[in-house]
Amino acid sequence: MGSRLVEQLGVDNVAGTAATALADRIRALILDGRLTVGERLPSERALALELRRSRSTITRTYGLLEADGYVSRLHGGSTRVTLPHGRTAAGADADDDAIDLSIASMDSTPGLYDATVRSLPRLAALRGTSGYSLRGLPELREAVAQRFRDRGAPTSADEIIITSGALNAVNLILTAIGRRGERALVEQPTFPHALEALHRHGYRLVPTPVDVDGWDTRHLNETLLGTRPHVAYLIPDFHNPTGATLPDDERSRIVTTARNVGTHLIVDETTAELDIDRGWAPAPMAASGPNVITVGSMSKIAWGGMRIGWIRAERSVIARLLAVRPSFELGTALLEQCIAVELLDDMPALTSHVRRRLRAGRDAVERGVSGIAGFRMPSTPGGLSAWIDIEAPLSTSLSLAAREHGLVLPPGPRFTTGGVLERRLRIPITLPPERTTEAMQRLALAWEDVRGGAHSRTHELRHTAVI
Incomplete structure (x- = not known):
C-alpha cells in the first residue's frame, strides 16, 4: 500500500511536476489539514519510487519545505510535518479581516430567538x-x-x-x-x-x-x-x-x-x-x-x-x-x-428565509465570477455553493495565493480522493452579499497573481474544517 502523502497528492496529478510546484502541493495539504502536524512523511527514496521521480527532485522538495518550516528532518532519520514558528490556529483566528470561504453556512434564522423563548x-x-x-x-x-x-x-x-x-x-x-x-x-x-x-x-x-x-x-x-x-x-x-x-x-x-x-x-x-x-x-x-x-x-x-x-x-x-x-x-x-x-x-417561514438568503448570495457570486476571466459558474438552483470551473488546473495554487489577500479558500482536491479536480473551486453562496462581493474582489486579485506567475509560498492556508 502506498503512503498517505502520495494518496493525497495523486500520482497522476504530480507527474512531471518540478520540485517547487511539488513542495507547494505538499504545503497546501499541510495547511489544509490533510497532513497533520507531527505526521511522518515517506523517506526521500520511498517517495521518489512512489512518484516515479528522481531522488534529487524529492531532496529539493523536502529542502524547500524545511526552509519554510513545514517539515523537520533528521539526518538519516525521519521527515515530519511541522508548521512555521509562530503560526498557530489562534494566530490565524486573529486575522479578523480574513474572509473564510471554507465555511458554507449561513448565520441563524431570524426566528431562532423566538423559537428559543417558546421552547x-x-x-x-x-x-x-x-x-x-x-x-x-x-x-x-x-x-x-x-x-x-x-x-x-x-x-x-x-x-x-x-x-x-x-x-x-x-x-x-x-x-x-x-x-x-x-x-x-x-x-x-x-x-x-x-x-x-x-x-x-x-x-x-x-x-x-x-x-x-x-x-x-x-x-x-x-x-x-x-x-x-x-x-x-x-x-x-x-x-x-x-x-x-x-x-x-x-x-x-x-x-x-x-x-x-x-x-x-x-x-x-x-x-x-x-x-x-x-x-x-x-x-x-x-x-x-x-x-x-x-x-x-x-x-x-x-x-x-x-x-x-x-x-x-x-x-x-x-x-x-x-x-x-x-x-x-x-x-x-x-x-x-x-x-x-x-x-x-414553522417550516414554511424557515425555508422562505433560507431561499431569500441563498438567492441573494448566489447572485453576488454570479456577479463576482462574471468579472474574472476564465471562470465559469454553472446553474445553481439551490444548495450551499457554486462549483466553479476555473479553466486551468490551478486550484491549489490559487488557494495559496488567496491567503495573501485575506481569503481562505479550499481547493477543488479538498473534496476528492486522490487529489484530482484542480480545475474546480467551491464558492459558498451563503455569505451576506456585501461580504461575498469583497471576497470575489480578493479572489480576482489572487487569480491575477497566479496567472502572472506570482503566488505565496509562506502564508498559511487555514481551513482544517470544510463545512
Whole structure:
C-alpha cells in the first residue's frame, strides 16, 4: 500500500511536476489539514519510487519545505510535518479581516430567538427527568418523521434517532455497522469530512463521478455491481459541492441495485431543504427501499450552532445504533431539541428565509465570477455553493495565493480522493452579499497573481474544517 502523502497528492496529478510546484502541493495539504502536524512523511527514496521521480527532485522538495518550516528532518532519520514558528490556529483566528470561504453556512434564522423563548416551558417540563435522551425527544422524532411523510416516505417516530448534528450521525452509523477493510462507494467530489470519517473507520474508498450536470449513473450502478461495497455515501439533493440533484427514476434504480448487492446506502440530506428555484421536489431515497439510512440536520436551515441532526432507518438498524451509542455519547442536548421542535413547527417561514438568503448570495457570486476571466459558474438552483470551473488546473495554487489577500479558500482536491479536480473551486453562496462581493474582489486579485506567475509560498492556508 502506498503512503498517505502520495494518496493525497495523486500520482497522476504530480507527474512531471518540478520540485517547487511539488513542495507547494505538499504545503497546501499541510495547511489544509490533510497532513497533520507531527505526521511522518515517506523517506526521500520511498517517495521518489512512489512518484516515479528522481531522488534529487524529492531532496529539493523536502529542502524547500524545511526552509519554510513545514517539515523537520533528521539526518538519516525521519521527515515530519511541522508548521512555521509562530503560526498557530489562534494566530490565524486573529486575522479578523480574513474572509473564510471554507465555511458554507449561513448565520441563524431570524426566528431562532423566538423559537428559543417558546421552547423554555418545554425544557422546564423535563427537569424532573434524568436529562439524558438516547433516542431523542418523542415530539422531535415525530416532527422529523412527519417531514419524511410529507415528502413521500412513510415514516414512524420509532424509525428516527436524534443526533448531535449530521456528521455525528454518520460516525454513529459507521460505528454501528462499519467493517474495517471493506469498500465504500463515494461520490467524487463530496463532503470532505465524510471521506475522513470513512477513512477513520477503515474503509477503502471507491469513487464515482458527479459534476454540475449530475451523476454518471451507469458508472455508479456498474461500480455497485462490480465492487459490491459494504456502504455507499451519497448526497442526492443539492449535492455538496456540485449542487446537482439526482432524478427520481435514478434514485429508485440505485436503491434497488444497492439492495441486490447488499450495500447499505448512507444518504445525506443535510442540503435537501436548500431550494432556491429548482422547480421540482424529488421523493427521498428512503421511499425506495429499507436499505437506505438517511442523515439530516438543522445546521443549514436554522443555524450551525444548533447541533441537531437525525437518522432515519429501519427498526433493526435503529436498534444497533442505540446499542453502540452509549459508548461515545449519551444523547443530544435537550435545549437544542426543544428549540428544534419549535422551528420544525414553522417550516414554511424557515425555508422562505433560507431561499431569500441563498438567492441573494448566489447572485453576488454570479456577479463576482462574471468579472474574472476564465471562470465559469454553472446553474445553481439551490444548495450551499457554486462549483466553479476555473479553466486551468490551478486550484491549489490559487488557494495559496488567496491567503495573501485575506481569503481562505479550499481547493477543488479538498473534496476528492486522490487529489484530482484542480480545475474546480467551491464558492459558498451563503455569505451576506456585501461580504461575498469583497471576497470575489480578493479572489480576482489572487487569480491575477497566479496567472502572472506570482503566488505565496509562506502564508498559511487555514481551513482544517470544510463545512
